[in-house]
Amino acid sequence: MSTRKRKPGLYMATANRLVDGEVVFLATDGTWAEDVTAGAAVDEKAADDSLAAAERSADACVVVGPYLIEITRGADGAVWPTLYREQMRALGPSVRTDLGKQAGPSARRIISDVPL
Amino acid sequence: MPLVKQGRLAEDAWTTVDDEARLPATGAVIVPLSRWRSQRDALLARGGGLGVRLDSDQRAEDIAPDLAHLQLIALNFPTFRDGRAYSTARLLRERYGFGGEIRAVGNVLRDQFLFMHRCGIDAFEVADDRAVAAWQEALEEFSVFYQPAADRRVSASRLRQSRKAAE
Amino acid sequence: MYRYDEFDHTFVHERVAQFRGQVNRRLSGELSEEEFRPLRLMNGLYLQLHAYMLRVAVPYGTLSSRQMRMLAHIARRYDKGYAHFTTRQNIQYNWPALSDVADILHDLASVEMHALQTSGNCIRNVTADQYAGAAADEIEDPRIHAEVIRQWSSLHPEFSFLPRKFKIAVTGAPNDRAAVKVHDIGLRMLRGPSGEAGFEVMVGGGQGRTPMIAKTIREFLPKQHLISYLEAILRVYNLLGRRDNIYKARIKILVHEVGAEVFRDMVEDEWALIKGTPVELPPGEMERIRTYFAPPAFEALADLAPEFDRRRLVDPVFAAWTRTNLFEHRQPGYAIVNVSLKPEGGVPGDAEADQMDGIADLADRYSFGEIRVTHEQNLTLPHVRKTDLYALWQALQSLGLATANIGTVTDIIACPGLDYCSLANARSIPIAQQISQRFADMDRVHNIGELKIKISGCINACGHHHVGHIGILGVDKKGEEFYQITLGGDATETAAIGDIIGPAFPYDGVADAVETIVDTYVALRQNGERFVDTYRRLGGEPFKEKLYAAR
Numbered sequence: 001m002s003t004r005k006r007k008p009g010l011y012m013a014t015a016n017r018l019v020d021g022e023v024v025f026l027a028t029d030g031t032w033a034e035d036v037t038a039g040a041a042v043d044e045k046a047a048d049d050s051l052a053a054a055e056r057s058a059d060a061c062v063v064v065g066p067y068l069i070e071i072t073r074g075a076d077g078a079v080w081p082t083l084y085r086e087q088m089r090a091l092g093p094s095v096r097t098d099l100g101k102q103a104g105p106s107a108r109r110i111i112s113d114v115p116l
Numbered sequence: 117m118p119l120v121k122q123g124r125l126a127e128d129a130w131t132t133v134d135d136e137a138r139l140p141a142t143g144a145v146i147v148p149l150s151r152w153r154s155q156r157d158a159l160l161a162r163g164g165g166l167g168v169r170l171d172s173d174q175r176a177e178d179i180a181p182d183l184a185h186l187q188l189i190a191l192n193f194p195t196f197r198d199g200r201a202y203s204t205a206r207l208l209r210e211r212y213g214f215g216g217e218i219r220a221v222g223n224v225l226r227d228q229f230l231f232m233h234r235c236g237i238d239a240f241e242v243a244d245d246r247a248v249a250a251w252q253e254a255l256e257e258f259s260v261f262y263q264p265a266a267d268r269r270v271s272a273s274r275l276r277q278s279r280k281a282a283e
Numbered sequence: 284m285y286r287y288d289e290f291d292h293t294f295v296h297e298r299v300a301q302f303r304g305q306v307n308r309r310l311s312g313e314l315s316e317e318e319f320r321p322l323r324l325m326n327g328l329y330l331q332l333h334a335y336m337l338r339v340a341v342p343y344g345t346l347s348s349r350q351m352r353m354l355a356h357i358a359r360r361y362d363k364g365y366a367h368f369t370t371r372q373n374i375q376y377n378w379p380a381l382s383d384v385a386d387i388l389h390d391l392a393s394v395e396m397h398a399l400q401t402s403g404n405c406i407r408n409v410t411a412d413q414y415a416g417a418a419a420d421e422i423e424d425p426r427i428h429a430e431v432i433r434q435w436s437s438l439h440p441e442f443s444f445l446p447r448k449f450k451i452a453v454t455g456a457p458n459d460r461a462a463v464k465v466h467d468i469g470l471r472m473l474r475g476p477s478g479e480a481g482f483e484v485m486v487g488g489g490q491g492r493t494p495m496i497a498k499t500i501r502e503f504l505p506k507q508h509l510i511s512y513l514e515a516i517l518r519v520y521n522l523l524g525r526r527d528n529i530y531k532a533r534i535k536i537l538v539h540e541v542g543a544e545v546f547r548d549m550v551e552d553e554w555a556l557i558k559g560t561p562v563e564l565p566p567g568e569m570e571r572i573r574t575y576f577a578p579p580a581f582e583a584l585a586d587l588a589p590e591f592d593r594r595r596l597v598d599p600v601f602a603a604w605t606r607t608n609l610f611e612h613r614q615p616g617y618a619i620v621n622v623s624l625k626p627e628g629g630v631p632g633d634a635e636a637d638q639m640d641g642i643a644d645l646a647d648r649y650s651f652g653e654i655r656v657t658h659e660q661n662l663t664l665p666h667v668r669k670t671d672l673y674a675l676w677q678a679l680q681s682l683g684l685a686t687a688n689i690g691t692v693t694d695i696i697a698c699p700g701l702d703y704c705s706l707a708n709a710r711s712i713p714i715a716q717q718i719s720q721r722f723a724d725m726d727r728v729h730n731i732g733e734l735k736i737k738i739s740g741c742i743n744a745c746g747h748h749h750v751g752h753i754g755i756l757g758v759d760k761k762g763e764e765f766y767q768i769t770l771g772g773d774a775t776e777t778a779a780i781g782d783i784i785g786p787a788f789p790y791d792g793v794a795d796a797v798e799t800i801v802d803t804y805v806a807l808r809q810n811g812e813r814f815v816d817t818y819r820r821l822g823g824e825p826f827k828e829k830l831y832a833a834r
Binding site: 016018019020021022023058059060061064065083084085088089092093094095096099100 | 310311316333334379380382630701702703712716762763764
């Protein structure tokens with residue numbers, strides 16, 4: 001099914017929740033997490049399956065505009081978006097650190113890269 | 117595809133053909149502008165209803181001289197974002213006085229019905245029967261219109277002024 | 284200001300019901316995102332970096348205190364307690380839920396407001412001079428005509444699926460405070476041959492990827508023909524604007540590609556056929572609308588206000604504020620007051636709900652209940668008695684809204700940028716904050732004088748950087764934020780697009796670069812020249828030399 005050759009690395013599907021626009025990340029169980037560290041980081045071979053799952057979720061009117069982001073895994077095993085723009089989405093506005101995800105309690109879960 | 121006219125599902129008496137297809141022996145046909153131009157005399161001689169389909173980059177003035185021979189103009193909306201046919205429809209009605217059917221074909225969606233109707237389009241080739249039911253609803257969403265168009269709906273400004281004159 | 288009659292009320296409520304239906308059809312899946320997107324855009328609802336963003340229309344930048352209070356209420360109830368005033372005189376909320384938007388619109392409708400056509404490929408909010416009805420140099424209040432255009436353009440059936448967005452601005456004075464020359468249509472009021480008021484019509488201005496100054500296609504249009512002439516322009520654009528490439532779809536590209544002369548001929552030919560037909564505004568309607576813009580009940584006051592003058596002498600902080608934040612009013616004894624939304628280190632154009640309520644109260648107390656939103660992301664209280672200025676200023680201080688920096692180096696325009704906007708390449712707000720903090724010394728700010736810095740986080744130029752005296756454009760260079768600087772832009776009647784000065788600066792280098800530019804200007808200026816005058820006199824060389832000397 002996957003025709004696209006992705007560059008090796010980690011990926012994660014992300015989108016906005018339809019009903020309220022919240023940025024969300026696809027987790028291993030197929031649900032959507034508000035915290036990127038609770039999302040499923042998958043390798044390039046599994047990335048298209050993640051995206052497909054995200055798109056099915058969009059068709060089901062749960063989320064809107066799904067796409068894949070590149071993920072970097074730190075020395076401690078924590079995942080984080082590679083690109084600055086995606087880091088911003090995972091945190092909130094840099095000029096209002098009292099707003100967005102960076103301000104609220106974040107559910108910290110074990111990071112998983114088990115393919116869906 | 118279902119055809120909506122005057123708020124309800126209508127029988128389509130017309131056959132749409134492209135540049136190459138054989139014309140049916142009898143009956144009303146809609147041909148592309150290019151075919152009208154190349155086979156005009158033959159089409160006129162054929163008899164039966166004549167309609168021309170304009171693509172979104174084709175203009176009302178391209179067909180204006182021949183309107184007297186035509187009973188239908190189909191205006192294509194290749195995507196609902198392409199709004200050129202709204203102007204074309206208005207010009208056909210208001211500038212060239214076309215009194216036949218103006219039919220919207222292509223990507224024709226419920227949320228554009230009222231705009232199309234106001235521009236003088238009176239027939240709609242829609243995607244499915246659900247759109248037929250939605251048509252009337254869509255047209256009744258507004259009772260106030262801020263500008264005159266090709267329809268008979270009176271603008272708010274005009275109503276205000278005639279109300280004032282009546283006082 | 285304009286008050287809705289039953290037609291306007293009915294329309295806006297029908298619109299709310301229609302949008303509610305569209306949202307419900309989206310949530311149920313009956314409408315796909317692709318089908319819903321243009322519908323929500325036509326109602327000013329974007330999907331941005333962190334959340335939806337709702338852009339509410341403030342027609343020609345005019346608000347009543349009652350409306351401002353509702354905007355504050357919406358910020359508290361449906362958003363995160365604040366909002367942002369934009370370069371098109373609108374207001375934006377950054378965190379509404381889709382499921383709440385119909386309710387927000389309902390609340391807005393209750394105070395005669397809406398979010399119609401603040402996005403999408405349709406005719407957008409018509410903007411006007413923020414000093415309309417108050418400035419002495421005005422020929423006629425442009426808001427009368429802006430209101431005429433607003434109504435005419437609302438759900439216009441022929442022009443709701445244009446090749447691209449369409450922006451109209453109107454100025455009622457020879458001094459253009461509405462940036463008409465960088466709009467798709469710019470209308471400048473003037474007097475015709477027999478002294479009657481009319482418009483110079485300019486078309487094809489704009490910023491973005493290909494900034495252009497609008498071309499005059501008609502030197503004088505009698506005002507009763509405004510609607511038919513606009514229809515002619517829009518019809519030509521709707522039919523001939525490019526549909527194959529969104530980057531070439533604005534009317535400025537069409538005017539450029541066919542040439543202004545040919546474009547004018549096409550418009551005039553079309554206009555000749557519709558001029559004087561029932562498409563025109565019915566006689567009497569303009570007069571009806573005009574009555575809403577009658578001047579408020581000014582008192583007959585002496586222009587001199589001894590108490591005001593005395594306060595200026597004894598209170599240097601107040602005096603500084605009067606030097607930058609006041610503008611001359613046509614009515615003796617009154618002043619136009621600019622309220623800065625650019626506090627030191629603050630987010631340009633943002634206001635907290637409490638501040639919005641505070642301004643509403645001050646408007647009621649001191650400005651006949653009227654407020655304006657400027658396209659420079661500030662607010663204006665248009666009709667304040669000079670004798671009230673000191674008390675007003677003190678009240679503004681307690682709200683954190685008394686920064687004495689209008690038109691100066693720290694009165695920076697910045698788009699939301701990468702902090703909020705999904706289109707952005709780089710952040711703009713922190714750049715504005717850094718510059719603002721670098722120039723924290725008020726004496727220095729006042730010494731520098733008029734200097735308009737405008738920052739955009741991407742080429743879409745919502746920060747109007749092309750027409751900044753100093754323009755700053757954020758770009759992405761290999762994943763890092765860099766900033767290209769332009770000099771010599773101008774948004775007024777002497778409109779100009781700024782010149783790129785040289786290679787881009789990194790995020791940490793912009794404030795230094797701006798300071799270098801400013802210091803260079805201060806060292807070279809003559810005879811009280813403004814920055815932009817010095818730049819025009821000397822060109823970019825002296826600035827380039829200093830900026831890139833070390834490289």
